[in-house]
Amino acid sequence: MKIGVLALQGAFAEHIIMLSKLGVETAEVRLHAQLDDLDGLIIPGGESTTMGKLMVDFDLLEPIREFGLGHAIWGTCAGAILLSKDAHREQPLLHLMNITVERNAFGRQVDSFEADLNVEAFGIDNPFHAVFIRAPIIETISGDTKALVTLADGKIVAAQEGHLLATSFHPELTGDTRFHEYFLTLAKK
Ligand code: GLN
Numbered sequence: 001m002k003i004g005v006l007a008l009q010g011a012f013a014e015h016i017i018m019l020s021k022l023g024v025e026t027a028e029v030r031l032h033a034q035l036d037d038l039d040g041l042i043i044p045g046g047e048s049t050t051m052g053k054l055m056v057d058f059d060l061l062e063p064i065r066e067f068g069l070g071h072a073i074w075g076t077c078a079g080a081i082l083l084s085k086d087a088h089r090e091q092p093l094l095h096l097m098n099i100t101v102e103r104n105a106f107g108r109q110v111d112s113f114e115a116d117l118n119v120e121a122f123g124i125d126n127p128f129h130a131v132f133i134r135a136p137i138i139e140t141i142s143g144d145t146k147a148l149v150t151l152a153d154g155k156i157v158a159a160q161e162g163h164l165l166a167t168s169f170h171p172e173l174t175g176d177t178r179f180h181e182y183f184l185t186l187a188k189k
Helices: 012-021 048-057 061-070 078-083 178-188
Strands: 002-006 025-029 040-043 072-076 099-102 112-117 128-133 137-141 146-150 156-161 164-167
Touching: 002 012, 002 178, 012 025, 012 040, 012 178, 040 061, 040 078, 040 178, 048 061, 048 078, 061 072, 072 078, 072 178, 078 099, 078 164, 137 146, 146 164, 164 178
Parallel strands: 002 025, 002 040, 040 072, 072 164
Antiparallel strands: 099 137, 112 128, 137 156, 146 156, 156 164
16 A cells, blocks of 8 residues: 655645554655556645646646546645635646535634544544644535535535545644545545
8 A cells, every 4th residue: 555645835744644653655746657656645735726836837737637537535625625626716626526615714713723523434422633724615515425524514624525535624733543544445445
């Protein structure tokens, strides 16, 4: 099992640390040839417009899109935006998941916050402590996409479509490896 982390910009080092904790072989991805021997790819948080433009400049946008047709990809925060089919702005996107997102959806007053989330896949009574930083919400899902995590007010903050996973928050910033372990189950399929 080898998982790549897109390393153009943003919080890629933290994902590498989490994966290493789980004993997984990792690679920082900057060239499309580095996708060849991967079982899955993580697109980290950062700034989605910048990361998208860098993906274009590094000739990675189309190769990652093709990779995602047959392999697991997990986008956290800016990465979730890049997986979406629409973010209501002019910016390069992968258009891989049937989700639309609203960027910076929690407004300036609460641009960062933490919350304990109930994740059905992890069982009740075992909340996942999540960090949101200028986070998007997943405003619509369609097709085969399912909502994995919903806030009390109904906002969707994690979604899955087959082997593709999107989270609004940053599981790489807490010590809790459960989302990384969940992603590995998608990469194994
Ligand atoms: N606000 C950023 C964007 O819209 C995402 C923030 C993050 O990845 N923590 O691209």
